[in-house]
Amino acid sequence: VGSASQPEPKRASAADREQRRGTLLDRVPERGVLRVCTTGDYRPFSHRDPKSGTYTGIDIKMAGDLAKSLDAKPSFVPTTWATLVDDLAAGRCDVGMGGVSVTLARARQASFSEPYLTDGKTPIVRCEDKDRYRTLEDIDQPGVRVVVNPGGTNEQFARAHVTQATLTVHPDNTTIFDEIIEGRADVMMTDASETRYQSAIHPELCAVHPDQPFSFSEKAYVLPRGDAQFKEYVDQWVHLATHDGTYQKYEDEWMKR
Numbered sequence: 535v536g537s538a539s540q541p542e543p544k545r546a547s548a549a550d551r552e553q554r555r556g557t558l559l560d561r562v563p564e565r566g567v568l569r570v571c572t573t574g575d576y577r578p579f580s581h582r583d584p585k586s587g588t589y590t591g592i593d594i595k596m597a598g599d600l601a602k603s604l605d606a607k608p609s610f611v612p613t614t615w616a617t618l619v620d621d622l623a624a625g626r627c628d629v630g631m632g633g634v635s636v637t638l639a640r641a642r643q644a645s646f647s648e649p650y651l652t653d654g655k656t657p658i659v660r661c662e663d664k665d666r667y668r669t670l671e672d673i674d675q676p677g678v679r680v681v682v683n684p685g686g687t688n689e690q691f692a693r694a695h696v697t698q699a700t701l702t703v704h705p706d707n708t709t710i711f712d713e714i715i716e717g718r719a720d721v722m723m724t725d726a727s728e729t730r731y732q733s734a735i736h737p738e739l740c741a742v743h744p745d746q747p748f749s750f751s752e753k754a755y756v757l758p759r760g761d762a763q764f765k766e767y768v769d770q771w772v773h774l775a776t777h778d779g780t781y782q783k784y785e786d787e788w789m790k791r
């Protein structure tokens with residue numbers, strides 16, 4: 535029985551080490567801080583004011599409520615769409631919030647809470663073009679300029695459906711709508727919730743059939759894999775907040791702006 539037959543001890547990943555410290559359901563109240571990964575570039579869910587660094591949005595309000603329910607204060611950890619799930623899996627935050635869509639690719643690395651919103655991709659265009667770009671076929675034509683933000687489900691959707699039109703990746707999601715308003719692009723396909731919000735604040739922009747999006751998706755909060763107690767708690771909390779009018783109140787506040 536030699537030591538050569540012993541398997542090499544596997545180095546614990548940061549996520550494994552996090553998990554061994556026990557459930558976040560106990561650790562967050564002990565710490566008094568809920569660490570929330572958020573991109574800050576996606577109104578109406580998560581917006582970071584570039585001057586003050588302050589976060590606002592529907593999911594920022596929700597994060598405050600979730601933290602409060604755990605006797606904690608939220609601390610926002612900046613992330614990007616491409617790195618959100620890695621940041622969570624590496625234990626840099628306790629939850630990811632801010633208009634995140636459930637995807638199976640993400641579900642391989644992280645857990646999701648119960649969903650709080652149904653959504654799907656739909657076009658947003660200059661209002662003069664609103665009858666011109668109604669179907670994917672209308673949009674995917676040579677000469678049509680489609681613009682997309684990188685790293686999230688919008689890019690995945692655009693890469694799967696845009697083969698004839700020109701696809702440009704615009705790196706900054708906070709300025710992407712100006713590309714259409716100012717005529718450098720014609721169409722963006724994004725979440726119906728976002729097209730409703732952006733068309734409400736920009737009279738030049740129209741959301742095309744936001745009630746009948748091209749795809750089906752759900753928004754949920756991203757949670758660390760393997761912490762069943764914490765997930766069960768967040769699920770209960772989401773269930774209550776989406777049935778007692780709390781979520782609706784925050785959505786109404788944002789959509790009135």
Ligand SMILES: O=C(O)C(=O)C[C@]1(C(=O)O)C=C[C@@H](O)C=C1
Nearest residue numbers: 576633634635686687688689724
């Ligand atoms: O990746 C996701 O989960 C998102 O819903 C984020 C996403 C995207 O799909 O790229 C959605 C809309 C915003 O315009 C920016 C990012």
